[in-house]
Amino acid sequence: MSRGSIEGEAIPEKFPYLLVLITSVLLGFLGSFWYLLGRSGLGFWTSLDLFSAITSITIADALLLIIPWAFSRLKFFKERINIKTLGYLYMIGVCSAYYLVLLNDPIVMVVGSRILMSEELSLKYVPLFLAPPKSVVEGIMLGKAPFEFDVWIPVLAFWWVLYTIPAIFLISVATLFRRHWIEVEKVPFPCTSLMYQFLITIPSPSSSNRRRSIFTIGLIVGVVFQGIVLLTQLFPWFPDIFAVRGNCCGYVWYVKSTDVVAPIIGLGTANLQPIMAAVAYFVPLTILFNCWFWYLVYCILMQVAHYMGYYTGAESAGGCGRGWCAPYSGLLSAPYKFMAISQVGGMIGLTVITLWLSRSYIYETLKAALSRSDVERLSKIESGEPLSYRWIWILLILSFIGTIGVFMAMGIGFAAALLMPITFFIFYFANTRLYGLSGFYMRGMEHGPALHKALIWPTRPEPPTREFTLTMVFVRTNTDTSSGKLFGSIFGAAASYKMASLTGISTRNTFKVLLITALIVPVASLISVFIIAGYAIGLNNLGGGPYRLLSLWGLSLWGECSDYNARIPVVGSWVEYAILGFVIVCVLSWLHYRFVWFPFEPIGFLNGTSYNSLISGLWTSYLVAWIFKTITLRVGGSRAYEEFGVPLASGITIGCLTVFIIGGIVGIIRFFVPF
Numbered sequence: 001m002s003r004g005s006i007e008g009e010a011i012p013e014k015f016p017y018l019l020v021l022i023t024s025v026l027l028g029f030l031g032s033f034w035y036l037l038g039r040s041g042l043g044f045w046t047s048l049d050l051f052s053a054i055t056s057i058t059i060a061d062a063l064l065l066i067i068p069w070a071f072s073r074l075k076f077f078k079e080r081i082n083i084k085t086l087g088y089l090y091m092i093g094v095c096s097a098y099y100l101v102l103l104n105d106p107i108v109m110v111v112g113s114r115i116l117m118s119e120e121l122s123l124k125y126v127p128l129f130l131a132p133p134k135s136v137v138e139g140i141m142l143g144k145a146p147f148e149f150d151v152w153i154p155v156l157a158f159w160w161v162l163y164t165i166p167a168i169f170l171i172s173v174a175t176l177f178r179r180h181w182i183e184v185e186k187v188p189f190p191c192t193s194l195m196y197q198f199l200i201t202i203p204s205p206s207s208s209n210r211r212r213s214i215f216t217i218g219l220i221v222g223v224v225f226q227g228i229v230l231l232t233q234l235f236p237w238f239p240d241i242f243a244v245r246g247n248c249c250g251y252v253w254y255v256k257s258t259d260v261v262a263p264i265i266g267l268g269t270a271n272l273q274p275i276m277a278a279v280a281y282f283v284p285l286t287i288l289f290n291c292w293f294w295y296l297v298y299c300i301l302m303q304v305a306h307y308m309g310y311y312t313g314a315e316s317a318g319g320c321g322r323g324w325c326a327p328y329s330g331l332l333s334a335p336y337k338f339m340a341i342s343q344v345g346g347m348i349g350l351t352v353i354t355l356w357l358s359r360s361y362i363y364e365t366l367k368a369a370l371s372r373s374d375v376e377r378l379s380k381i382e383s384g385e386p387l388s389y390r391w392i393w394i395l396l397i398l399s400f401i402g403t404i405g406v407f408m409a410m411g412i413g414f415a416a417a418l419l420m421p422i423t424f425f426i427f428y429f430a431n432t433r434l435y436g437l438s439g440f441y442m443r444g445m446e447h448g449p450a451l452h453k454a455l456i457w458p459t460r461p462e463p464p465t466r467e468f469t470l471t472m473v474f475v476r477t478n479t480d481t482s483s484g485k486l487f488g489s490i491f492g493a494a495a496s497y498k499m500a501s502l503t504g505i506s507t508r509n510t511f512k513v514l515l516i517t518a519l520i521v522p523v524a525s526l527i528s529v530f531i532i533a534g535y536a537i538g539l540n541n542l543g544g545g546p547y548r549l550l551s552l553w554g555l556s557l558w559g560e561c562s563d564y565n566a567r568i569p570v571v572g573s574w575v576e577y578a579i580l581g582f583v584i585v586c587v588l589s590w591l592h593y594r595f596v597w598f599p600f601e602p603i604g605f606l607n608g609t610s611y612n613s614l615i616s617g618l619w620t621s622y623l624v625a626w627i628f629k630t631i632t633l634r635v636g637g638s639r640a641y642e643e644f645g646v647p648l649a650s651g652i653t654i655g656c657l658t659v660f661i662i663g664g665i666v667g668i669i670r671f672f673v674p675f
Contacts, residue, residue: 013506016088023092024517027060028524029532031100034664036533036542037671057191057275059664060100061093062657065195069202069654086199087503091496091513094192098488099163099521106477107159111137111530113557125466125557129154130410140530143538147531156526162406163522167489169399169421170428171514174493176392179384180361181436181494182501189498190282190439196502197650215647222655225274230663242272247319251276252617254319265306266299266330268319271617275656278649279439280618280625287438288629290604291622295613298338302330310335323614326571331614332446333571340574342609343447345581347430350602352582353589354433369393386511407474411466419451420475424487426451427479432490436498437603440618441491444611446569448479453568454575460564472561489518542671 065086071077110130113122114137122134131137132151139145181187201215231238232245240246247256251273261267271277280288305311314321314328326332331339355362367373368381368389382388387395400421407417427448431441449457449472461468478487493514500510533539570577585602592601604622606612613619632645 013509015509015512016085019085019088020092020513020516021520023064023089024096024520025524027064027092027096028099028521029528031060031096031521032525032528033533034668035100036529036539037668057195057279057653057657058094058097059657059660060097061090061195062654063661064089064093065199065202066654066658066661069198072202081202083200083503084505086202087499087505088509088513090192090195090199090499091492091505091510092517094495094499095489095492095514095517096521098492099167099517100525106473107526109473109477109557114138115141117557125469127411129158131155140534141538141540143535143541145535147535152531156523156530158409159526160523164518165399165402165406166421166424166487167518167522168515169396169403170424170487170490171493171511171518172392172396172399173425173429174432174490174497175386175511175514176365176389176396177358177361178497178507179381180358182497183384184361187436187498188282188284189436189495190279191435192495192498192502193282194279194650194653196499197646198654199503201647201650211643211647214644215651218648218651218653219655219658220651222274222652222657223659224655225652226656226659226663230659230666233663234666244272248272249320252319252615254617255322256318257316263315264299264303265311265314265322265328266295266302268322268614269617270620272620273656275653276440276618276621277624277628278653280621281629281645281649283438283622283625285626285629285633286599286601287603288622288626289599290601291438291607291613292604292619292626293600294605294608295619296608298330298609298613301336305330305335320615323611326567329614331570331611332567337570337572337574337577338609339444339446340570340577341581341584342606343442343444343611344450344569344574345578345583346585346602346606346609347427347442347447348450348578349582349585350430350433350589350606351426353586353602354429357589357593365389365393384507386507407471410470412471413467416452416456416467416471419455420471423448423451423475424478428487428490432494434603434606435491436494438607438622440607440612442606442610442612443480443616445476445480446567448476449564450569450574450578453564457564460561464561469557469561472564473557476561489514492517 068077068081068086068089072081110126111132113126114131114134117125119134122131132148132155136145136148136151198215201212225242228241229244232240232242243253244251247254247259251271253270253272255262255264255268280291283291302311302314306314311328311330311333317325317328322328323331330336331343364373364381366389368378369392371378371390373381385392403421404414404417407420408414412420427442435441452471452475457468496510496514497507499505500507529539533542585605588600588602588605591598607618607622629641629645632641636644
C-alpha cells in the first residue's frame with residue numbers, strides 16, 4: 001500500500017481497473033491474432049508470448065512498455081506516464097503472455113484430434129465438452145461456416161476453467177512465498193530487473209546523464225543487430241551477415257557433422273541471441289560461473305564416455321540430435337542419462353531442499369493462518385501481504401482440489417489426477433527458482449510424466465486408454481515451458497511481485513492484476529482463435545496449406561505417448577539416476593547454503609547439464625555474461641556495473657525487442673499484402 005498523509009491518515013493506493021481490464025482484453029485478442037496473421041515465415045516475430053522457449057522476456061510486456069517509451073517525449077503523454085503505471089503495464093504483459101492460446105498448446109492438440117484421428121477414435125478419447133464434433137472443427141478450419149453457439153459454449157467454458165483454476169493454484173503458491181523470495185532472500189529475478197532498468201528511463205526522457213547515454217548506445221546495438229537479422233529473413237537477396245540462414249535454428253547455432261568442432265561429442269549448440277546474454281548479465285557471478293562450468297564438465301564426461309565406446313556415431317550427428325536423439329544424447333542414453341539426473345531427480349531435489357531450507361518460514365505462515373502467532377508479530381508479517389495467510393492457504397488448498405477435479409472431469413482417475421498438480425508444483429516451483437536466480441527456466445518434456453511412470457504406469461497401457469492419453473497430453477506438454485502455459489502463471493506472479501517491490505506498487509493491487517489477467521486473458525484468447533478467427537477467416541487460411549496449422553501444433557493425441565516406453569524420461573532404467581540427481585542437488589544446495597566459500601551450487605548444475613545448454617546453447621550466454629561482468633566488476637567495481645553494464649544490457653535488450661515488434665507488424669502486413 002502506498003502511503004500518503006491527509007491529517008495523519010494513510011491513503012490507499014488506487015487500483016487502475018480500467019487500464020488493467022482493457023489492456024487484458026486487448027492482449028487476449030491481439031496476442032492470438034498477432035500470431036495467426038503473422039505466419040509469414042518470420043518465426044519468433046509472430047508471437048506475443050515467449051520470444052524464446054526458456055526466458056520470460058516476453059514480447060507482450062515489451063510491447064506495453066515500448067509504446068509509452070515511443071510517445072514519452074510528447075507533452076501529453078509525458079505528464080501522464082509515471083513509474084507505477086508502467087509497473088502495472090509490465091505486470092499485465094508478463095502475466096497475459098502465459099495465457100495466450102498459441103503453438104503447441106494442449107487445446108489445439110485436443111481440438112485437432114477431431115481431424116487428425118478418425119472421428120470414432122477421437123470421440124473415444126476426447127469428450128464433446130473438450131472439443132466439438134469433427135464437422136464443427138472442419139468448419140472453423142475452412143471459415144465462413146454457420147456459428148453453432150450451443151456446441152462451443154461448453155467447450156470454451158470448460159477450457160476457461162481449466163486455464164483459470166490451475167493458474168490460481170500457482171498464483172497462490174507464488175503469493176505464499178512472496179515475502180520469502182522478495183524480502184528475505186532478495187531473489188534477483190534477472191528478467192524483471194532488466195525490464196525495470198528500461199522502465200525507469202521512460203518517465204524522464206529529457207535527462208541526458210551518462211547512464212541514459214549508455215542505454216542509448218546499447219539500444220542502437222540491439223536495433224542494428226536485430227534489424228540485420230530481420231532484413232535477412234525478409235529478403236533472400238540481403239547478405240547473411242550473422243549466418244542465420246545456415247546451421248541455425250532461431251538464434252541457436254548447432255553443430256553439423258562437417259564442422260571442425262564436430263568431434264567434441266558434448267558440444268551441440270551455442271546461443272547467438274544478445275538478449276540471452278543481457279539477461280544473464282543480471283545473474284549473480286557465482287551462478288554464472290557454475291552454469292558454464294558444469295556444461296564444461298558435461299562435455300568432458302561425454303568425451304571420456306565416447307572414448308570408452310559409448311555414443312557411437314555421435315560425431316556424425318547434428319547438434320539437435322546430440323541433445324534430442326537417444327543414441328547420441330548424454331541426456332537420454334547410458335552411461336549418464338542426465339535427463340533423469342538433472343531434470344527429474346535434480347528438479348525434485350531443488351524443490352524439496354528449498355522447502356526444507358524454508359521450513360521456518362512455511363511454519364510461520366501456517367501459525368499465522370491458524371491464528372497461533374503473537375498478535376503483534378502477526379500484524380507485522382502480514383502487513384505487506386495482499387491477503388492474510390489464512391486466506392492464502394485457503395485459496396491454495398481449494399485451487400489444488402479444484403485442479404484435481406477439473407482433470408477428473410475429463411475421465412482421468414483420482415490417483416493420476418492427484419499427481420497432476422503435485423507434478424506441476426514440483427517442477428514449476430523448481431523452475432521458478434531457476435528463473436528467479438538464473439533468468440531462465442528448464443526446457444523439455446520427457447521429465448514431466450516421471451511421477452506417473454514411477455507410481456501408476458511403468459509401461460504404456462495397450463491400447464492406450466483415455467485416462468493415460470489425456471494425462472500424457474497435459475503432463476508432458478505443460479511441463480515443457482516452450483509449449484504448455486497452463487501453469488506458467490507462477491512466473492508471471494513472481495515477476496509481478498518483484499516489479500511491485502521495485503516500483504512501490506502494493507501487493508494487494510498486484511494480486512488483483514494476477515487474478516484479473518488469469519480470468520480475462522484466457523477466455524479472450526480462446527474466443528479470438530476458435531470463434532472470431534475460425535469463423536471469420538478460417539484457421540486453415542491463416543496457417544497456410546491444408547490443415548497445416550493443426551499439423552504444426554501436433555500430429556495427434558498419441559504423439560505425446562507414442563515414445564512412453566522408449567524414452568520417458570530416458571532410455572531404459574532411470575529411478576537410480578533420479579535418486580543420484582536428487583542427492584547431488586540437495587548436497588550442493590546444503591553446502592552452498594552452509595559454507596560461503598563453497599564455489600558450487602545447484603542452479604548452475606541444472607542449467608549446465610540439461611536441454612538449456614545442450615539444445616538452447618545457454619552455456620554461451622552465461623559464459624559471455626560471466627566474462628563481461630567479471631571484467632566490469634574488477635575494473636570499475638559496482639559503480640561501473642550500475643552505471644555502464646546494467647544500462648548497456650538493458651538497452652541492447654530493448655533494441656532487439658523493438659525490432660521484434662516491428663517484425664511482427666511486418667508479418668501481419670505480409671499476410672494481407674504478400675511480398
